[in-house]
Amino acid sequence: MILKKIEDALNEQINAEMWSAYLYLSMSLHFEHEGRPGISNWFRIQFQEEQAHALALMDYLNARDGKVVLQPIAGVPDAWASPKEAFLATLEHEQKVTSLIHNLYAMAEEEKDFATRQKLNTFVAEQVEEEDNVRQIIDDLTLIGNDGTGLYQIDQKLGTRTYVAPQL
């Protein structure tokens, strides 16, 4: 049986991952509308990844005989001034998620819930990768500035991203 305190915290994290999915879906739809199919594709895959994060936590909570309780997903923005703005917002959001995961990890450690701590290791590593990927795209967008050809090339490149289920 899992501690109620940790069950509640995992349910909150599940909601945060679902909100992330909803945020990236909104970004994907926005850039599709703006005629940037590659950026839209990148965020659509990001949406799928976030759903995988949420599902992995649900499966884990079930495996620990905890109860998954789905809460409403809060609203998300629906417009960004530029691709760079959207990726900056993504980085800021992922940094927030990283701190949520770290808090959860610290709680698991404090409560001597070693199974949860172990499970969260993959999430800690996943966050390093998430932030790094986004930072690289921001660097590329900064480099091209307002150059249309450069933006076209970045859009083409992000259009080649395919979904690979995260190993959680």
Ligand code: MG
């Ligand atoms: Mg996530």
